[in-house]
Amino acid sequence: MDEIDVLNETELPQTRRQVRSGSYEARIGPQPPGFPVETFRANLKAALMEDTELTGLGKGPEDEEEHHASVIGVAVDGPIATDPEIVYRVRMEFGDGKIDHRRIREIISDNVRAELRLLAMAG
Numbered sequence: 169m170d171e172i173d174v175l176n177e178t179e180l181p182q183t184r185r186q187v188r189s190g191s192y193e194a195r196i197g198p199q200p201p202g203f204p205v206e207t208f209r210a211n212l213k214a215a216l217m218e219d220t221e222l223t224g225l226g227k228g229p230e231d232e233e234e235h236h237a238s239v240i241g242v243a244v245d246g247p248i249a250t251d252p253e254i255v256y257r258v259r260m261e262f263g264d265g266k267i268d269h270r271r272i273r274e275i276i277s278d279n280v281r282a283e284l285r286l287l288a289m290a291g
Contacts, residue, residue, distance in 0.1 A: 187240060188262045192273055194244075194280050198252040205247045208283060209256055213244040215279045216258065222275050226265055237265035 194212065216222060226238025240263050246256035258276055 186264050188237070188267070190260045190262060190267060190269065190272065192258045192260070192269075192276055194246075194256040194258050194276055195253050196256075196280060196284065199254060203254070204287070205254060208287065209244050209246055211283050211286070212256065212258075212279060213242060215283055216242045216244070216276065219275060219279060222272075225271075226263060235265045236271075237262035237267050 196208075222239055222242075225236045239260055241261040243259045244256055245259065246254070248255040248257070260272065
């Protein structure tokens, strides 16, 4: 029997990963006419996907009681125009573990503020 036969006959443990979704609102205050809503959406998504605090969630020993779920995916929908705010819906998919929604909202808020500052400096 060669190595391929051994691999074919070896049963692999069935791992089942639970994926859960979370939805969060990113509200920004009134913006001047001509505010680049689509550019902001794309920049916010990119910033969240690269955020080291967000991508660092779930890294560490999984046997800890407080193990945070890792972020598997990020999407930013929007904008939803409400008077006087603009609202973006941030959707995230999480793996196994606990989800600290307060912490996730803080990370999103920090990224929203940073992106607004960048737009203000560029404009």
